[in-house]
Amino acid sequence: MRSTRWASPGAIATFLCVGMVAHVVVGVAGVNRAQAETGASDLEVRAVNLADGLIQCQYNTSQGIFPTEDLWQSGNTLDTLAALSLALRNHSRDRYGDIFANTFARTAAVLDKCFDDHQWWLNAWIRIYEVTGHRTYLDRAAIIHDYVVAHGWETDTCGGGVLWCPAPTNPYKNAITTELFITASARLQPYAALVNRSSTYYLDWALNAWRWFVQSGMIDANHLVNDGLDGNCQNNNGTTWTYNQGCFLDGAVYIDRFANSTGATAVARAVAMAASTNLASAAGALTEPCGASCDGDQQIFKGVFARRLGYMLDALPLDDGSDNEAFRATMQLFLQRNVNLLLDRASCSNSSDNGFAPYGLAWDGPCTVATMATSSAALDLLTALLANGIEPDAAGRVTWPALGLGICVDASGATMPSCSIDNVTEADCGQAAAADPLAVAYEYHTSCAGKTTCVVRTKGTANSCPHGWSFKQGSASSVSRGDGSPLAICALRPA
Numbered sequence: 001m002r003s004t005r006w007a008s009p010g011a012i013a014t015f016l017c018v019g020m021v022a023h024v025v026v027g028v029a030g031v032n033r034a035q036a037e038t039g040a041s042d043l044e045v046r047a048v049n050l051a052d053g054l055i056q057c058q059y060n061t062s063q064g065i066f067p068t069e070d071l072w073q074s075g076n077t078l079d080t081l082a083a084l085s086l087a088l089r090n091h092s093r094d095r096y097g098d099i100f101a102n103t104f105a106r107t108a109a110v111l112d113k114c115f116d117d118h119q120w121w122l123n124a125w126i127r128i129y130e131v132t133g134h135r136t137y138l139d140r141a142a143i144i145h146d147y148v149v150a151h152g153w154e155t156d157t158c159g160g161g162v163l164w165c166p167a168p169t170n171p172y173k174n175a176i177t178t179e180l181f182i183t184a185s186a187r188l189q190p191y192a193a194l195v196n197r198s199s200t201y202y203l204d205w206a207l208n209a210w211r212w213f214v215q216s217g218m219i220d221a222n223h224l225v226n227d228g229l230d231g232n233c234q235n236n237n238g239t240t241w242t243y244n245q246g247c248f249l250d251g252a253v254y255i256d257r258f259a260n261s262t263g264a265t266a267v268a269r270a271v272a273m274a275a276s277t278n279l280a281s282a283a284g285a286l287t288e289p290c291g292a293s294c295d296g297d298q299q300i301f302k303g304v305f306a307r308r309l310g311y312m313l314d315a316l317p318l319d320d321g322s323d324n325e326a327f328r329a330t331m332q333l334f335l336q337r338n339v340n341l342l343l344d345r346a347s348c349s350n351s352s353d354n355g356f357a358p359y360g361l362a363w364d365g366p367c368t369v370a371t372m373a374t375s376s377a378a379l380d381l382l383t384a385l386l387a388n389g390i391e392p393d394a395a396g397r398v399t400w401p402a403l404g405l406g407i408c409v410d411a412s413g414a415t416m417p418s419c420s421i422d423n424v425t426e427a428d429c430g431q432a433a434a435a436d437p438l439a440v441a442y443e444y445h446t447s448c449a450g451k452t453t454c455v456v457r458t459k460g461t462a463n464s465c466p467h468g469w470s471f472k473q474g475s476a477s478s479v480s481r482g483d484g485s486p487l488a489i490c491a492l493r494p495a
């Protein structure tokens with residue numbers, strides 16, 4: 001008999017392990033390898049668990065949005081779902097097709113207040129068109145672009161750029177609004193003929209907005225983009241929000257692709273590099289300047305940066321004599337570092353105020369704020385990695401690799417004996433499982449109400465659960481898959 005440390009909220013209990021049988025773990029490791037060849041990857045399981053959980057628990061079908069985040073953020077989240085449906089190896093262009101169709105039917109083309117708000121939707125409908133191939137989505141994107149051209153772009157203030165909001169008395173020109181316009185214009189360029197525009201219509205807008213943006217002075221001496229321009233059309237030295245470093249990154253690559261080299265990609269590379277070092281914690285986690293006190297609006301910004309960096313890496317031409325390859329390698333490591341931190345440190349023990357919200361604000365933890373926006377940002381990060389074929393680094397992981405969605409079962413659907421407890425983080429669940437030599441796998445479930453449950457599948461017996469944990473008998477002797485239920489993941493002891 002031996003005892004091991006078992007982490008639990010507020011106290012360290014002791015898990016007594018009886019009758020340890022070493023060869024069982026070896027047998028399970030074999031299953032793990034077999035699954036890895038045919039099943040979804042660790043990151044795919046986690047991304048689908050998160051995406052499908054957000055849809056099941058947070059999407060309001062009659063409104064067509066995620067009402068627990070800001071309206072613009074719903075547009076951003078739909079962009080993510082479209083990107084995710086293509087990034088999965090086992091992809092289906094219709095995976096979230098019902099969500100897109102429902103949202104399309106229940107939302108207006110122009111549905112919010114300011115010109116940045118509209119353009120999250122504009123960029124989302126472009127990607128949704130590309131993923132689904134349905135023309136109506138492209139037409140809606142063109143309508144929103146026309147609206148921004150007609151009402152948002154103006155030259156009276158600072159010679160160009162898109163107004164933040166329709167506010168004639170305070171015509172603020174900020175970075176995010178023009179960045180979104182640059183990217184949307186460049187992304188629409190290939191479809192100009194389809195929506196009856198001249199062959200250079202969108203490219204001209206992209207170049208026009210891009211040239212204004214780079215000469216405006218909004219990019220500072222450290223290659224970081226500040227919030228916007230002051231009354232004298234000078235850089236206002238406003239906060240260098242992470243999403244301001246991200247929303248033109250892929251747009252810049254497309255400008256260089258369609259207009260031949262304009263140097264836009266080199267500018268984008270410099271800004272992304274600066275963000276990865278200047279807007280990161282000591283541990284290397286992308287960190288918002290507002291730290292722990294970000295409001296609901298700001299809670300999603302990091303995700304926007306990560307995902308658009310992912311789009312940029314995916315679009316970058318290689319072997320073109322530039323520094324793109326070295327840049328891509330550096331950024332892939334940055335994204336991988338961030339996902340390792342997220343999985344090990346940012347999971348939440350409960351998120352009752354906001355329902356299903358498994359990941360917190362700080363990617364290097366601990367989870368102190370858990371909302372739809374912080375979880376949507378986590379989905380952005382997972383999607384950025386998947387879109388570029390990057391998996392977390394297994395070495396030193398606290399959380400075990402996800403085997404599949406749902407409750408851990410064997411080939412016939414039976415469960416093993418288990419010890420379970422509510423409201424611990426996944427990291428605590430993983431540490432508890434790792435500390436018990438008889439543990440084979442664990443399940444981690446987050447309910448729509450925000451309650452989390454950790455279930456350790458074990459070769460132990462009734463009296464082997466620590467104090468405060470519940471024992472449940474089962475008939476299986478191994479775990480080979482999850483049962484497919486979307487709100488849980490089954491994670492298996494690594495080989």
Ligand SMILES: *[C@@H]1O[C@H](CO)[C@@H](O)[C@H](O)[C@H]1NC(C)=O
Nearest residue numbers: 038039040041044090091092
């Ligand atoms: C792939 O997708 C199909 C259909 O959506 C599903 O039945 C199957 O389980 C998926 N496979 C993996 C490995 O996710």
Ligand SMILES: *[C@@H]1O[C@H](CO)[C@@H](O)[C@H](O)[C@H]1NC(C)=O
Nearest residue numbers: 057059060061062063064067
């Ligand atoms: C969805 O939104 C509708 C309309 O605002 C509201 O009546 C309904 O209660 C919401 N449903 C849920 C599950 O929150």
Ligand SMILES: *[C@@H]1O[C@H](CO)[C@@H](O)[C@H](O)[C@H]1NC(C)=O
Nearest residue numbers: 138139142193194195196197
């Ligand atoms: C584009 O032009 C074609 C041919 O002239 C026409 O059939 C179609 O309706 C037009 N589409 C739009 C969106 O104006």
Ligand SMILES: *[C@@H]1O[C@H](CO)[C@@H](O)[C@H](O)[C@H]1NC(C)=O
Nearest residue numbers: 229230231234235236237238
């Ligand atoms: C912004 O910072 C720069 C460099 O420190 C300074 O020259 C400039 O005056 C500042 N601008 C504003 C609007 O504060």
Ligand SMILES: *[C@@H]1O[C@H](CO)[C@@H](O)[C@H](O)[C@H]1NC(C)=O
Nearest residue numbers: 200203256257258259260261
């Ligand atoms: C880019 O270069 C190609 C080939 O060199 C040329 O055909 C094309 O017109 C150029 N495009 C632009 C927008 O200058």
Ligand SMILES: *[C@@H]1O[C@H](CO)[C@@H](O)[C@H](O)[C@H]1NC(C)=O
Nearest residue numbers: 009349350351352367368423
């Ligand atoms: C939720 O988690 C927080 C932080 O770990 C903790 O203080 C709180 O007691 C938990 N609430 C419930 C209902 O378990």
Ligand SMILES: *[C@@H]1O[C@H](CO)[C@@H](O)[C@H](O)[C@H]1NC(C)=O
Nearest residue numbers: 350351352422423450451452
């Ligand atoms: C777990 O958290 C949920 C929601 O936060 C709460 O309702 C429940 O009472 C908590 N359970 C325990 C055992 O703390």
